[in-house]
Amino acid sequence: MENIERRVRREVRAMTRREVITKAITRQLTWAQAAVVLGITERHMRRIRRVVEHYGMEAVLQRRGGRTTQRRRIKAATIELLVRLKRDVYPDFSVRHFYEQVSEKHQVKVSYNWLRLMLQEAGVVEKEPARGTYRRRRERRPMVGMLVHLDASTHPWIAGLPMQDLVVALDDADGRILYGRFFAQEGTASTFAALQGVLGRYGRFLELYTDRGSHFCRTEQAGQGPAEEQNGQVAQALRALGIRQILARSPQARGRSERAFGTIQGRLPQELRVHQITDYAAANRYLEEVFIPNFNRRFTVTPAQKESAFVRLAGIELELVLSARHQRVVRNDNTVGFQNLILQLPPSRERAHFVRCPVTVHQFSDDTLGISYQDRLLARYTNGGELLSPTTPAPNKVRAAGAQALRRPTDAGPAPAMPRSARSRISHFSARAPKASEGAGGKMSISQTTNPNPGGLPSCPAAPL
Numbered sequence: 001m002e003n004i005e006r007r008v009r010r011e012v013r014a015m016t017r018r019e020v021i022t023k024a025i026t027r028q029l030t031w032a033q034a035a036v037v038l039g040i041t042e043r044h045m046r047r048i049r050r051v052v053e054h055y056g057m058e059a060v061l062q063r064r065g066g067r068t069t070q071r072r073r074i075k076a077a078t079i080e081l082l083v084r085l086k087r088d089v090y091p092d093f094s095v096r097h098f099y100e101q102v103s104e105k106h107q108v109k110v111s112y113n114w115l116r117l118m119l120q121e122a123g124v125v126e127k128e129p130a131r132g133t134y135r136r137r138r139e140r141r142p143m144v145g146m147l148v149h150l151d152a153s154t155h156p157w158i159a160g161l162p163m164q165d166l167v168v169a170l171d172d173a174d175g176r177i178l179y180g181r182f183f184a185q186e187g188t189a190s191t192f193a194a195l196q197g198v199l200g201r202y203g204r205f206l207e208l209y210t211d212r213g214s215h216f217c218r219t220e221q222a223g224q225g226p227a228e229e230q231n232g233q234v235a236q237a238l239r240a241l242g243i244r245q246i247l248a249r250s251p252q253a254r255g256r257s258e259r260a261f262g263t264i265q266g267r268l269p270q271e272l273r274v275h276q277i278t279d280y281a282a283a284n285r286y287l288e289e290v291f292i293p294n295f296n297r298r299f300t301v302t303p304a305q306k307e308s309a310f311v312r313l314a315g316i317e318l319e320l321v322l323s324a325r326h327q328r329v330v331r332n333d334n335t336v337g338f339q340n341l342i343l344q345l346p347p348s349r350e351r352a353h354f355v356r357c358p359v360t361v362h363q364f365s366d367d368t369l370g371i372s373y374q375d376r377l378l379a380r381y382t383n384g385g386e387l388l389s390p391t392t393p394a395p396n397k398v399r400a401a402g403a404q405a406l407r408r409p410t411d412a413g414p415a416p417a418m419p420r421s422a423r424s425r426i427s428h429f430s431a432r433a434p435k436a437s438e439g440a441g442g443k444m445s446i447s448q449t450t451n452p453n454p455g456g457l458p459s460c461p462a463a464p465l
Helices: 002-025 031-038 042-055 076-089 095-104 112-121 188-201 233-241 251-265 268-274 280-299 395-406 420-425
Strands: 147-155 164-171 177-183 207-210 244-247 324-329 335-338 341-344 358-363 369-372 377-381
Touching: 002 031, 002 042, 002 076, 002 112, 031 042, 042 076, 076 095, 076 112, 095 112, 147 188, 147 251, 164 188, 164 251, 177 188, 177 280, 188 233, 188 324, 233 244, 233 324, 251 268, 251 280, 268 280, 324 335, 335 358, 341 369, 341 377
Parallel strands: 147 207, 207 244
Antiparallel strands: 147 164, 164 177, 324 358, 335 341, 358 369, 369 377
């Protein structure tokens, strides 16, 4: 027992000496003050200083506590350089991030553990707190494309600018970032943009893991779980694509994405500052071109199975599926009303008009609007209602151009007039007796039509060319 206590006292004295000498090297203490703290003479402290400057810290601390340690020839100038870089150039970098920077850019060859202990002893960084209670780790999915985490983080990414939300899609199997972009506010539009980015680049995946945000699910009463039936915009799009949605019950349940955001918050703002990026447009470019590839190179793991569960999508208009959809009916002047806006439908070659047709108004993730009919986009508009898609010539003009081409002068002269009896036989509308519901002109008025659609939307009248 006496030998153990003597060894503990020696190790404590060695730790105290190391910390005091480190503070003297980094000029937080003078060498004379360090001699007073250690209880030695200034002459002996000068001898220690010469040994440290020539051989390094371990030359003074070796053979302490009955243990022999290998001499580490890390000079005092290297320690002073590392402390100065951490304090002046990289003050907001984590220790791991700082270690990568000094190893790659400043060619300082030290171990990560030695650097961490040295910075802690110098008082530059704080010691990490003790870990919490034991939790069982959830195993990763065996293949990529089986589960995708979608989450957002609000953080002061750029100093001096308002905080924005960084939306990130993360694969569960290997931890790879599949999508990342800054948005002013997380919501339905940002979710659709992220899904479109992942589905368009990698293909359809099996499950989506999200929190319980209002744009992901609906809760009937406060404090209770989500409702069994979800008919929100995101839920409808996921059902249409055959993707199962998993709602997390707590932030701890999303630990994998939370840890990823912890790493991103400890690296991305510092890199944006070092590269002098001062706006979110440039930050999005840096995020896509530099940060995400570096993150995936450093932090991805090898999945249990090398196969992929991603399935390429073909024949699906992702832009129409991944949008907020609202049902409307075209008015008599071929306009659609939507949120105090009047959206004018352009002429189409497929129909003479779209009066009384049930159409869908889409709110796309790029803050534009669109109108589709039978899963076909008719026109696109700005958020102010201005038409963006090019208009097509009216059907009457198309028929007139075709008739003009047929009536070009030839050597045979003009074609003879068609007899009246023949014209009546091939007419589009044959003569018939008017019904009781028809007006005097033989046509049914719009106010007299009925709604045969049990869903509430009137049927679209035929409008052949």
